[in-house]
Amino acid sequence: MTTTRQEAGGPFLSVRDLRVRFATEDGAVKAVDGLSFDLERGRTLGIVGESGSGKSVANQAVLGLHNPDNTTISGEILLDGEDLTRVGERRLERLRGNKVAMIFQDPLTALSPYYTVGRQIGEPFRKHRGASKREARERAVEMLAKVGIPNPRRRVDDYPHQFSGGMRQRAMIAMALVCDPDLLIADEPTTALDVTVQAQILDLLMELQREFGSAIIMITHDLGVVSRVSDDVLVMYAGRAVERGPVREVLNRPQHPYTWGLLSSMPRLHGDVDQELVPITGAPPSLLTPPPGCPFEPRCAFPDEVAGSPSGPHRCGTERPALPEGRGAACHLTGEQRRALFTTRIRPRLR
Known part of the structure; x- marks a missing residue:
């Protein structure tokens, strides 16, 4: 296998002619059909569109989360010059949570009810950084404090059901950022939250981006969210990109x-x-x-x-x-x- 490295000044993530097909009894579902976009470090790309437009499917392909038994993926997904469509599962496991991480839409279902919040936040840190249980727990406390959870040393041993919706979303952000990833994919991170908590979460993401320098993909149907946090916007419809450009130009013209x-x-x-x-x-x-x-x-x-x-x-x-x-x-x-x-x-x- 041969991979190329990112050229100086080039995009950190480059998706080229991405196509995702799902095999069904009725035929192949063309969920993503020829999608291309670039994203540089330190910038935020908002991807908007109705449900079923292919936003989440495309970005799950970046992390290699689709079932290979019924999914066909073609095109290129170049992360820092490395084509993720050509690497094996072992390499993807090393990248997930370390170089690229995802904040899922519903933290209550994304977090396991059987383990404490602190254990789930610290697990990627142990896996990718070789930390001990004690070091991972301290890192989880540090990350809970960073995302604004009060009394983090006490709450680190709580279970997800003991957190409010906004606190669970903050815990998901802490878990995604625990290894300082270069790329963060946020899939509808504020949909289930009230407007005041939404604003807090978006402010938190922008603050953490400034601190870590991460590239962010914000998947949403809410153009208000896009206008608040994104540098550029990609509008998707029926698995295709139909418009793109700087966020102010797309929203104003x-x-x-x-x-x-x-x-x-x-x-x-x-x-x-x-x-x-x-x-x-x-x-x-x-x-x-x-x-x-x-x-x-x-x-x-x-x-x-x-x-x-x-x-x-x-x-x-x-x-x-x-x-x-x-x-x-x-x-x-x-x-x-x-x-x-x-x-x-x-x-x-x-x-």
């Missing part, structure tokens, strides 16, 4: 009709309380038989704006739009059309 729909369906803090939200009509396509053209076409309000044959189907239904490198969107509308539609029909909804 979105280019894809799906991103327009996500923003239009959000309540506005200073908007008219009587103004109705504008939901995205329809449902995402089946990933067993994805459409040949733009996957968003059946739900899009603007396919007739795209030039096509007067007597035949327009391009949106027959031709898959490509996502350009850098800032851009996978859409057949021209840049001028998108700017005009956003200015006249979308932006007024967002005020």
Whole structure:
């Protein structure tokens, strides 16, 4: 096996043409279909989209968490130049929790009820750093204090059910960061928390990133979370990336009709309380038989704006739009059309 090392100044994580297929009785589910993105150290990438868009599936592939018996993965996942799709399980085990770690969506199910919180936080430290039980326990106390758990020396011996929801999420963050990973993947880390605890958790992640210099992937459906913590954003739909760019540009000047729909369906803090939200009509396509053209076409309000044959189907239904490198969107509308539609029909909804 041959691996390459990251070139100076290159991205720490580089995903190229990632495809994830799940074998089912009805056929292959194309859960991720040609995904590419880069992430540098010290930066945060927000990945947004509806449930089933492929956000979590793609990032679980980074950690090698899919069952190889029914999963086919192709493409490249270069972590510091090492292609994780070509390494064995033993190498992945050395990387998980050490160089790359994940904060799962539901800490109550991710944490074992049979072991104390301190033991679960300290276990990766023992495995990857060769620490003794006593050293691992002290490290767990240190990490609990770092994530803001009061009385950490006493709470280290508590079980997960003795922690509140916010405290369990903090414990999950402590477990993920116990070995100072270079890459942290946070999968909907604030979904089940009330808004005040959400803000505390997000502030904590940003503070710890500044301390450890980790690269962070924030998986969420909440554009408010993305605007708060992310440097860049990747919008996913039906297993594909449909828009990407710096977070302020994507949120202030979105280019894809799906991103327009996500923003239009959000309540506005200073908007008219009587103004109705504008939901995205329809449902995402089946990933067993994805459409040949733009996957968003059946739900899009603007396919007739795209030039096509007067007597035949327009391009949106027959031709898959490509996502350009850098800032851009996978859409057949021209840049001028998108700017005009956003200015006249979308932006007024967002005020």
